[in-house]
Amino acid sequence: MADNKKMVDAITSMEEDFAKWYTDIVKKAELIEYTSVKGCMVIRPYGYAIWENMQKILDGMFKATGHENVCMPMFIPESLLNKEKDHVEGFAPEVAWVTHGGNEELEEKLCVRPTSETLFCEHYANIIQSYRDLPKLYNQWVSVVRWEKTTRPFLRSREFLWQEGHTIHATAEEAIEETERMLNVYADFCEKDLAMPVIRGKKTESDKFAGAVSTYAIEALMHDGKALQAGTSHYFGDGFARAFDIQYLNKENKKVYPHQTSWGVTTRLIGAVIMTHGDNNGLVLPPAVAPIQVVVLPIAQHKEGVLDKARELRDRLAKSFRVKLDDSDNSPGWKFSEYEMKGVPVRLEIGPRDMENNSCVLVTRHNREKTVVSLDNLETAIAEKLQAVRDGLYEAALANRERRTYVCKTLDEITENLEKHGDGFVKAMWCGDEACEDKVKEITGVGSRCIPFDQEQISDTCVCCGKPAKMMVYWGKAY
């Protein structure tokens, strides 16, 4: 296939240049393409199919926990955005403004939603009167816009796809419970379906969402030792309700303010999957979200019966898995590289000798392990392989995180560890003072990532000031 323009070129190795390795993968695996709209991208079929699989699983988890999907407008009038003080301060500097409709200047400019708390609040004020109207458990799958200066595909772009959950409850307790529930839904999804271990915790005051009482987050560690915030869940108290005058009549017939939450994950998760599981041959996808779980590759396909057998297997396996048959006239070697680049979890090879033995060869992408299996129980064998891929990916990612997690009692220890072993998570005690948080970052380069729910007592004193410590914090450099 010398005239086929698309050859599988080698990509930059991650040891040589991790950032270049990443962008090579998003391009070569055909996940995205750049556009003339700065900071915005085309999500191509293979990339979008990963997102669709994530959506399907998460949407099922949201519905199973009682949530309903809705759709709010994409525009927010300036006056509506301005209603909650902290919120507008956080978002106004990075929104895109619509000032003209057709040939006319608008009376009031509209921002393209950077997030939709204000729209949901306006809606709640219209539809909530009594305790009977609570709770409302809403979600929407949309795109939002934040006018970032520097952008990277999936990790930080001016427009990105996400879901935003928005709920409103009679009591603070219920709302806090919801905030925690949804963080756990995200964590379970990341660990089980994306095979990506995460730390569950709370953000420090300086790092919480604009307008929130508290922000919970899950943090993952990438291959290069940098942290990535993979999902957030916010508890708002009644701050938004007061700003938007949302009140309900309680059972005692008294007007009171309800309590709110919001929570979201984005296409950033695709970036997280790449940087958690990918290797120097390309993408490695966890089976739950892989667009193709099994690629069927005929060997010596010109030999009699091979293609027929390959098609028969494709049709048979399509009942249980997401399967693709590549019967193009590209060489097997080219195909091996292509589907390694695309991170397909299991490759099935079928050739004349396999047919004689009523068997085929299964190769798992992440460790290139080859197994000859009988065609009789093929579905079971593949299901086991897919599970083994998920488990193998999870264990490797967890081992990477453990290897790169440094328990430190002093600032010097932090610096030493990072210099000696490279970037990673630092576990260290903190007094709770923002000045110390800033100083840790200034001196060692790592910022607070989260206050984990699973606390450990590393020492009694703050890693920075030496005063009594209040909590253990995960620190790191972040995407």
Added chain:
Amino acid sequence: MADNKKMVDAITSMEEDFAKWYTDIVKKAELIEYTSVKGCMVIRPYGYAIWENMQKILDGMFKATGHENVCMPMFIPESLLNKEKDHVEGFAPEVAWVTHGGNEELEEKLCVRPTSETLFCEHYANIIQSYRDLPKLYNQWVSVVRWEKTTRPFLRSREFLWQEGHTIHATAEEAIEETERMLNVYADFCEKDLAMPVIRGKKTESDKFAGAVSTYAIEALMHDGKALQAGTSHYFGDGFARAFDIQYLNKENKKVYPHQTSWGVTTRLIGAVIMTHGDNNGLVLPPAVAPIQVVVLPIAQHKEGVLDKARELRDRLAKSFRVKLDDSDNSPGWKFSEYEMKGVPVRLEIGPRDMENNSCVLVTRHNREKTVVSLDNLETAIAEKLQAVRDGLYEAALANRERRTYVCKTLDEITENLEKHGDGFVKAMWCGDEACEDKVKEITGVGSRCIPFDQEQISDTCVCCGKPAKMMVYWGKAY
């Protein structure tokens, strides 16, 4: 439940005021809520669930015909929108312009996509080099913005949800075939799943999409005799390819222009469903897209065992249907009205006497027909009822269309029919001259809706000028 604020009020009857009847339904059935963003709405859970069901069916049909989903940016730089002359002339007057990002004025203003041909073209130019790269069969599910002056929920709003298919092919023949294929997919979906008969045809020159060689459309007739364009499919020839310099090397190694299509349906289909099937008790939903297909209502629910039985039936039926149990303490009468308003196709009543007889009562929404059925074969009985609802809705809609379709040979006949029988479709011959098309509208009030693929020879002469006729046209007043 006197203290329950939400009572089922009567709605305006459609005979009294069809427009008011329509907006009463969208509000009372809780499909939408207005917002402070003029011309934009909140699609509430019940309305959004209808759209999700439409999406699921259509997405399956698109994938079965080889299409892949992608996601383009929501912004189009002015210079990109300007590349195809007819296209920009059609859309520029009705786009929303983003002029500022954060606190800075943009170097080039961006419009919020009114449709995405220009973005797809830019992408094609990047990824298509050889005949091996063709065809590309893409679709995306997004929202678009058109700055309309007057708006109505679902029918015409400044932002609406839709899917836009975009395909590119080696030859004109293939592209035309695709254009027709997708129109047929839409027509099949409308007729089978929405129980809404449609006319398949071609738009006249004056009515085609900005930049298209030809536009195909399906036209449905609403309860009030007005026509509604329910879906369109456009053949672009190589006009966009020339404007965007998209070329490919063919098998003879010659650079040539490919041929394109686009096609779309929108949340307008929800409006079409309301105005095709709704009645004076509210919404009537075709089972394929109804969020609740069966509502289980316990009768005398305080009596022993009734609620348990109702729950058992709900759990059992949930395996086969979309089911809701309403075990609230609202009265059965209130519940009957509520689920009639919401258009639930089948109501299942279960009370003490039914339990004694091992039976229940099924009531179909569209004709209020009651049947007592045994609990033994309940699934079969309900499946038959749902099919009967779909068939009954389709037949009623078809009968309405036939009753309101007037075969006319002269302009006077058109006027007489409309005055005597009310609005409807007019079938009349046309010479093909745009002056006649304009004059028919000026004199009789009906515009050309489409040139149907199923042609009939009503007379030999144009209904307007009396010169030889070239084709039969459907005329009507349109939403």
